[in-house]
Amino acid sequence: MKTTVVNIVTPDGPVYDSEVSMVIVKTVTGEMGILPGHIPTVAPLAVSAVRLKKDNSMDVVAVSGGFVEIRPDKVTILTPSAEVADQIDIARAKEAVKRAESRLQSKQDDIDFKRAELSLKRAMNRINVKEGNI
Numbered sequence: 001m002k003t004t005v006v007n008i009v010t011p012d013g014p015v016y017d018s019e020v021s022m023v024i025v026k027t028v029t030g031e032m033g034i035l036p037g038h039i040p041t042v043a044p045l046a047v048s049a050v051r052l053k054k055d056n057s058m059d060v061v062a063v064s065g066g067f068v069e070i071r072p073d074k075v076t077i078l079t080p081s082a083e084v085a086d087q088i089d090i091a092r093a094k095e096a097v098k099r100a101e102s103r104l105q106s107k108q109d110d111i112d113f114k115r116a117e118l119s120l121k122r123a124m125n126r127i128n129v130k131e132g133n134i
């Protein structure tokens, strides 16, 4: 079976490095399935799950946006943060949801709503990836 190397990298370092047979990403304009030999492309990613298909298994990584760079033999994802499903701390993500929701419901003027919205998106994405709702 043909494979492609996938690297997922954050400012804190590499999070994922493996050979896979297909990568499914969610770009800001929609879902994209990437097979080995894909034409070179760069696309911005949504806060979303990256699915990495192997022979008999599938890895899932939560990413908080960033970019995917596709080359025929290599896929690189550069993202502000990424967690492989088993590394996700669900209690922490649920706390982050609570915090973001209370900020979004707050009537105070000094609340940064955009920031709270983005934090809510990241936390919901982590929960969905951990619980397999993708």
Ligand code: ATP
Pocket: 012, 064, 081, 082, 083, 087, 088, 089, 090, 092, 093, 096, 119, 122, 123, 126
């Ligand atoms: P929190 O408010 O819980 O810190 P956050 O969305 O602000 O969440 P980020 O700034 O996106 O966190 O990430 C900071 C670091 O913490 C990154 O290395 C990220 O991978 C890690 N991280 C954040 N939330 C979780 C989680 N629920 N489980 C595991 N790692 C997490």
